[in-house]
Amino acid sequence: MKEVVITFLCMAILLYFLLGGADFGAGIIELFTSTKNRSRTRKTMYHAIGPVWEANHMWLIIAIVILFVGFPFIYTTMSVYLHIPLAIMLIGIIARGTAFVFRHYDAVKDDMQWLYNRIFRYSSFVTALFLGIIAGSLISGHIDAQATDFYTAYIAGWLNWFSVAVGFFTVSLCGFLAAIYLIGETTEAYDKRRFIEKAKFMNVAAVVFGAMVFIAAQRDQIPLIDWVFKSNVGLSSIILASISLVLLWYLLIKGKTKVLRILAGFQVTMILLAISYAHFPNFIRLKSGDAISLLETAGPEKTIYGLGLALLLGSILILPFLGYLFYKFQKKEE
């Protein structure tokens, strides 16, 4: 059952990254849209993510519940040493979630919209940034469980070049995912062209920040290059990601939309796989050189069994219903 639970955890994290990420990305895209086009972007976005955004954020809840029920030591270690970035991410989640709903459901459309829009855009950016910082910190090996002073224990673990670079990399990936998603959600040629431009822009940004992640890893003495290039899985996923990148640009120029989404999702999945495969099943790398492993810190057998059963049962109920939701509200291609 342990394997089932770990599979669900990885799936929840991946889906949150893809779906929730696209959702943050929508706010990031809006942030980088010129003022005159913003209301057009907002409209497309509202129709595209309105029905599904609440569901997209459930993957985070699923992941966190799996962690605290099944892997409490990992959950509490994160909570203690990454308290500050987690709190900032949470503020972002609260702010963007409520601003998104408020701006649509405010019965009077007046100057308050200005405020909601601001909050939504900036908090989308901040949330994605800190999500990336947290992810980077887990593998950065900067978390110091033996620290005695405040800075080493609660700041240095996440405020380092590598984690911050991963943060910006995440922001660009989210923007990229959202742009690709939005291309398929509009029928107007003008908007389509705009989103294609945005997708290209975000893709270039992702490549640049991706390179920065490698540079930062070198600087912080993190063997990222070994992880990615010295394992077969890492290497092949990077090759696949690169092939899909070429294909993606070709399709972008051609203007094919539905295949694009699958490719973009595939590409991001490959990137995550390349970075995380080498130290799986370790979830957190500590400064002392030790690592906290999913397999070794799993909770008692009965708990894992119950959790696995609940997840299997839940997915039977959730997945068809969720699939129908996405199917029902997608834009039909012309």
Next chain:
Amino acid sequence: MDDFIAARSQMALSLGFHIIFSCIGMVMPFFMAVSHYKWLKTNDEVYKNLTKAWSKGVAIFFATGAVSGTMLSFELGLLWPKFMDHAGPIFGMPFSLEGTAFFIEAIALGFFLYGWNKLNKWFHWFTGMVVGVSGLASGILVVAANAWMNSPAGFDFVNGQYLNIDPIQAMFNKAWFSQALHMCLAAFTATGFAVAGVHALMILRNRNAYFHLKAFKIAAVFACIAALLQPLSGDISAKDVAKRQPAKLAAMEALYKTEKPAPLLIGGIVNEKDKTVTGAIEIPGALSFLAHGDFKAEVKGLDQIPENEHPPVAITHYAFQVMVGIGTLLLLISLIYFFILFKKKPLTEKRWLLKLFVFAIPLGYLALEAGWVVTEVGRQPWIIYGIMHTKDAVTPMPGIAYSFYIFSAIYVSLSIIVTFLLYRQIKMVPVLYNQDESKGNQNR
């Protein structure tokens, strides 16, 4: 501010905030479903408009409840890591199931809010029902997890070790049923009275009275039935607490000395230093009856509990008084309402009754919050009753006070914005629905 106090305050604030929003998100879908059903059956446009108007409220509250709930699932670890280290695997079962229920609720809400004119009308209605049922299930599961903290089960505590963990047994702990029942009824009472009160206000102001009267009737029936049932559930809870947590019961009633028979104290000022209560109305033997069903039974006082295991008596006692006092008041309003319904008198002529409902808008939530203060403060100094002290569970990170200030500011501003949004929604009802309503009248 002391870090420990700051952590407790932040947790209390987050829970206090989340409870209101999640209750509304849990109960309103049922009101919507009734109104939606009436629209489908009678074709009266006003029910369609009412369903839509309510669904906008639900969208606002659901989103706020969802993000504050996400916040809480992290906060358990951010503030109480040592508690979660041990408790996570034991009381995690209801949370695992709640994840599913909550997920289904979110999907169903997507269908419901965006499904007008897109889905089969009965499937659409069904998705609205799913929102309510899964919301209610989430509520029950989360309360079951809280009940475990009051009534730990499903493990053996040997030399500081948590052995033989059985999460199913932990979920079905001794307190889960009485707490979940009490909470569900409270959610219906509080939300019902709040919604009915707002619509009563609009009827009094003579704005779209037809629309608001329909709304009032649906909400009021739910509220009043729940308020009538609540004392029965309260009785189950009291007897249960008396058996499992004598310290909490003693604090609720500020019973410093063990007495046989024990009187029920109504009101009074608690002096925690001298361990006395002054100015309370005493009903002889009533506490014995409430706690054990026998007017002559002995009720354990705080004198039989070690001093370092005493919960804060004054807060628990006052909160309990507020809860019971308001509960009784709402019960009376419910009786009057049913009497008038029974007599078939038109409600619009009973302006005093409508005013009573307006007065009751915040009362249900006040009682609900007071009830949670009784449960949570009454459990102190324990985070897991009899097993782990709250102060041993707090995070080692210093500076929690700042976190408390920041989150207080966020919650306060969110409350203000949500209230403001609701005010605007209600204000816009005439503009949005006037036309439809006159059309609806012609159609009939």
